[in-house]
Amino acid sequence: xxxxxxxxxRGQAAAAAAALAVVAVVLGAAAPHLFHLYDASGVATxxxxxxxxxxxxxxxxxxxxxxxxxxxxxxxxxxxxxAAIGAFWGAPLVSREYETGTYKLAWTQGVSRGRWLAVKLSxxxxxxxxxxxxxxxxxxxxxxxxxxxxxxxxxxxxxxxxLGFVLFATRDITPVAYAAFGFALGVAAGxxxxxxxxxxxxxxxxxxxxxIGWAVAIRPHLIPPAHTVVxxxxxxxxxxxxxxxxxxxxxxxxxxxxxxWILSTQTVDQAGHVLxxxxxxxxxxxxTQACQAALVxxxxxxxxxxxxxxxxxxxxxxxAAIFLxxxxxxxxxxxxxLSRHRVT
Amino acid sequence: xxxxxxTTGLGKAYRRGLTGRHWALRDCTLAIPAGRIVGLVGPNGAxxxxxxxxxxxxxxxxSGSIEVLGRRPCGHGGGQGRVGFVAQDTxxxxxLSVADxxxxxxxxxxxxxxxxxxxxxxxxGLDPGQRAGSLSGGERAQVxxxxxxxxxxxxxxxDEPVASLDPLARRxxxxxxxxxVAEHGASVVLSSHLVADLERVCDYLIVLVxxxxxxxxxxxxxxxAHRRLSGPRRDPGTLPAGQHVVGASHTDKQSTLFVRCxxxxxxxxxxxxxxxxxxxxxxxxxxxxxxGAAAPGRGARLGVVS
Numbered sequence: 027x028x029x030x031x032x033x034x035x036r037g038q039a040a041a042a043a044a045a046l047a048v049v050a051v052v053l054g055a056a057a058p059h060l061f062h063l064y065d066a067s068g069v070a071t072x073x074x075x076x077x078x079x080x081x082x083x084x085x086x087x088x089x090x091x092x093x094x095x096x097x098x099x100x101x102x103x104x105x106x107x108x109a110a111i112g113a114f115w116g117a118p119l120v121s122r123e124y125e126t127g128t129y130k131l132a133w134t135q136g137v138s139r140g141r142w143l144a145v146k147l148s149x150x151x152x153x154x155x156x157x158x159x160x161x162x163x164x165x166x167x168x169x170x171x172x173x174x175x176x177x178x179x180x181x182x183x184x185x186x187x188x189l190g191f192v193l194f195a196t197r198d199i200t201p202v203a204y205a206a207f208g209f210a211l212g213v214a215a216g217x218x219x220x221x222x223x224x225x226x227x228x229x230x231x232x233x234x235x236x237x238i239g240w241a242v243a244i245r246p247h248l249i250p251p252a253h254t255v256v257x258x259x260x261x262x263x264x265x266x267x268x269x270x271x272x273x274x275x276x277x278x279x280x281x282x283x284x285x286x287w288i289l290s291t292q293t294v295d296q297a298g299h300v301l302x303x304x305x306x307x308x309x310x311x312x313x314t315q316a317c318q319a320a321l322v323x324x325x326x327x328x329x330x331x332x333x334x335x336x337x338x339x340x341x342x343x344x345x346a347a348i349f350l351x352x353x354x355x356x357x358x359x360x361x362x363x364l365s366r367h368r369v370t
Numbered sequence: 371x372x373x374x375x376x377t378t379g380l381g382k383a384y385r386r387g388l389t390g391r392h393w394a395l396r397d398c399t400l401a402i403p404a405g406r407i408v409g410l411v412g413p414n415g416a417x418x419x420x421x422x423x424x425x426x427x428x429x430x431x432x433s434g435s436i437e438v439l440g441r442r443p444c445g446h447g448g449g450q451g452r453v454g455f456v457a458q459d460t461x462x463x464x465x466l467s468v469a470d471x472x473x474x475x476x477x478x479x480x481x482x483x484x485x486x487x488x489x490x491x492x493x494x495g496l497d498p499g500q501r502a503g504s505l506s507g508g509e510r511a512q513v514x515x516x517x518x519x520x521x522x523x524x525x526x527x528x529d530e531p532v533a534s535l536d537p538l539a540r541r542x543x544x545x546x547x548x549x550x551v552a553e554h555g556a557s558v559v560l561s562s563h564l565v566a567d568l569e570r571v572c573d574y575l576i577v578l579v580x581x582x583x584x585x586x587x588x589x590x591x592x593x594x595a596h597r598r599l600s601g602p603r604r605d606p607g608t609l610p611a612g613q614h615v616v617g618a619s620h621t622d623k624q625s626t627l628f629v630r631c632x633x634x635x636x637x638x639x640x641x642x643x644x645x646x647x648x649x650x651x652x653x654x655x656x657x658x659x660x661x662g663a664a665a666p667g668r669g670a671r672l673g674v675v676s
Contacts (some may be wrong), residue, residue: 030477033470034463131514133479134426134455138522176379 031149042157049161052229053100053168053259054096054206056093057158063088064171078284088173093295096173097190100165104196106206107161109233111154116212117225119146123218140365143213144162147357150210158205166197173197178284189287191241203349208233210356217360248344251289251331256281258293258326263264264320266303275321277328285335296325374525374557375425378675379434381581393493394420396581397434402559402574407551409572409589410561411651417581418561419458422529425559426455454518454556456528460510464503468513470494476515487520493544508539519550526551528560532567544571565648569621575647577654584654589647599627600638610637611631617653628653653665 034198056201064070072078120143122130133139173193176186185192194200216225256277267276274293283287293301303309303325309317332340380398383391395417402408412418424436427443436443439452454543460607468491476482491498494605498545502510518526526543528547532540551558562568569576575592579583596616603625605612606615613635617628628645633641642662645653 027477032471033466037465097560126464127457127459128463129461130428130455130457131421131461131463131517132478133428133459134453135475137478202390 027142027368028149032147034312035150035153038091042153046157046160046164049103052096053164054125056096057168060089060168060171067175069171069175074179078178082175085171085175086179087160089175093172093348097169097233100169100257101192101196104162104165104201107158108201108206109230109237111158111205112212112229112233113226115150115154116209117216117229118222119150119213120360121129121216121220121222131151138365140361141168141299143361146356147210147213147340147361151206151353151357154205154209155202159199160361162196162198163199165365169197186236187285187287187335189285189333189335189341190244194245194341194345195237195241196339199346200342200349203346203353204237204354208351209234209359211236211354214356217364245341245345246278246289246333248341249337251333253282254330254332256330258328260318260322262342263321263326264314272300273309275303275326275328277330281330283335285338287330287335288310289333290331291331293326294329296327301326322369331352372403372404373437375402375436375438376400376436377421377436378434380421380424380431381433382417382424382429383432383669384522385507385551387478392528393432393581395424398578398581398583399434400576400578400583400586402406402557402576404557405555406574407558407572408574410559410575410576410578411563411568411574412561413655414563415580416578418563418578419529421563421578422455426453430568434443442661448488452524454521454523456514456518456526456531458529458531459534460507460514460531462502462505462510462513465501467499467501469498470503471502471513471517472520473494474500475520481522485518485520487516488520488523492517497623500658506539508535508543511539511543512536514531515543515546515550519554522554523556525557525559528558530561530563532566532656540567542568565651565661569647575607575651577651584657592650593645593647594654595632596628596630596645598633598643598645598649599629600624601640617657 063085067086067088069078069081076252077305120129123132132142132324166200171251173188177188187195187355195204210231212225215228215232216222219225219228259278262278263275265276265278269291272292274291277291293303295301303317303321304316306320308320311317323342381393381396383396386392397592398417398421400408408420410418424431425438427441443453463474466474472484472487472491476484488498491513494499494509494516496505496513501637502513505513515528515531517526528601531542531547534541544567547560550556559573559621560568564597569589573588573589574587576586587595601624603620603623606625606627607620608631609627610617612633613629614630615627615629619626627651
């Protein structure tokens with residue numbers, strides 16, 4: 027049964043290997059120059075001299091634009107790969123047997139349906155994880171200098187820190203678990219729907235919904251966030267912003283470490299009550315000085331809930347473990363369902 | 371007589387809509403004897419494919435029970451070690467070659483006879499490297515038959531194996547089947563809606579109409595026990611006991627009756643003619659069609675299972 031699975035995987039595996047080889051060649055060709063730029067920039071040792079921001083900014087500016095294109099293409103592919111694996115490897119696994127009628131051949135041999143599916147799930151699932159893992163390895167390695175530089179430079183949005191949803195989901199080990207989950211999801215969809223194209227569509231929709239829902243609603247709370255209280259000086263009071271639909275006083279830049287994932291910022295008064303700056307009448311107009319003057323006696327502080335940058339690997343392992351567990355559960359359910367329901 | 375397939379009140383219903391049910395096979399009780407080449411014949415929709423899919427474990431019964439070679443098909447331990455199955459339209463992996471399919475058979479079956487499979491493919495003149503997708507229907511059927519035979523099954527089940535084949539391929543396929551059976555001695559169950567196919571190979575016949583067995587028995591005995599009578603018009607009800615009317619047609623002056631009788635017809639007013647297998651099957655099928663499902667018991671009574 028393992029040999030049959032390998033034989034039937036041959037075409038897909040060859041295509042995946044060829045695609046990975048192309049990626050390796052492209053990234054490998056660009057790597058020496060990119061790593062040279064990084065080594066020459068001094069960003070690697072900038073913390074010792076406390077000049078990370080200017081060095082990182084000049085490194086980002088020195089990186090040629092086509093590396094940037096490759097960088098963003100890599101992110102795009104890394105997002106698409108688990109979904110594509112689910113749709114193109116997972117969904118047809120059983121549904122195509124139904125569509126072509128070959129289930130009548132496969133499931134009337136000397137191997138039970140449950141075992142047939144268990145072996146196929148294992149072999150193709152491992153191939154999916156290997157493909158995704160190799161791609162992630164290549165991408166994480168090649169993108170490392172750019173990730174570091176964009177994370178340190180001036181004005182980096184929360185999106186491009188390592189804990190942000192773009193880099194977190196496309197680097198290191200989480201893509202492997204997403205691939206396993208997408209694959210198992212596709213198999214389950216194909217098993218229930220029994221038609222390849224609708225199963226592929228359902229797989230894509232559900233996978234994207236899970237990815238977005240997870241990143242928005244669940245990932246921030248995988249580990250209880252850390253809190254910090256930042257005292258606000260009079261100069262800080264002029265820098266207003268919006269957080270969570272409430273007008274706040276932005277914390278001073280020095281209060282934040284690079285790579286920290288800010289979940290919420292609240293401005294509180296000396297009694298500890300949350301203050302919406304918009305409710306202070308002097309701050310409704312355009313007179314910044316009047317606003318500042320009105321805020322000074324309130325002795326405001328910012329309470330920031332955040333995930334420290336050094337929790338990156340904890341988040342990676344938690345999330346990978348959860349998605350792998352989901353994949354195993356879906357796969358187990360599929361094998362059980364197929365052996366239980368004699369289906370045509 | 372031991373049975374290779376035995377069903378009791380077997381039924382299979384498909385869900386239709388949210389609450390509706392459609393019975394593809396209902397309350398089917400039959401016994402298929404061992405050591406025979408059994409033709410299972412009936413009109414489209416009679417439940418032949420459903421019955422055979424239940425027999426190989428692709429379907430699970432909604433009601434009743436089925437035993438194949440003395441046990442429930444495809445228990446959870448799985449596998450169809452002793453049953454070779456050739457499915458309707460002989461599905462195959464289009465992108466795998468003939469040789470791949472033979473390897474597949476070896477990978478999935480203990481006791482696979484690779485030498486036999488390769489020899490058969492060689493004898494058929496097929497190129498082992500050819501993709502299954504480019505085989506003709508007849509070639510595909512032959513490969514499927516090879517895969518079934520190479521498992522050395524105790525029972526071979528073939529679901530409409532020749533329905534989509536041209537007459538020549540049909541003859542060759544049935545010839546191969548006969549040779550294989552003569553050589554390896556498996557019991558065979560073969561379904562078809564074409565009587566002519568069965569006539570050539572089967573020695574036992576089951577006519578299945580609307581899930582019910584209309585008649586079952588040894589082909590020779592069935593042919594010997596049925597007669598076509600024609601003579602002056604008369605009420606079929608006036609026939610002597612021991613002559614059961616299967617079908618009757620009347621003109622103003624003449625009656626033609628299709629009867630089952632165990633004794634010779636002595637009434638000199640009848641012209642007595644022997645029947646062909648096709649006559650027999652059609653008589654039993656149209657009997658049901660004209661009387662509908664209202665009187666299923668009658669057909670069952672006539673079709674005494676021998």
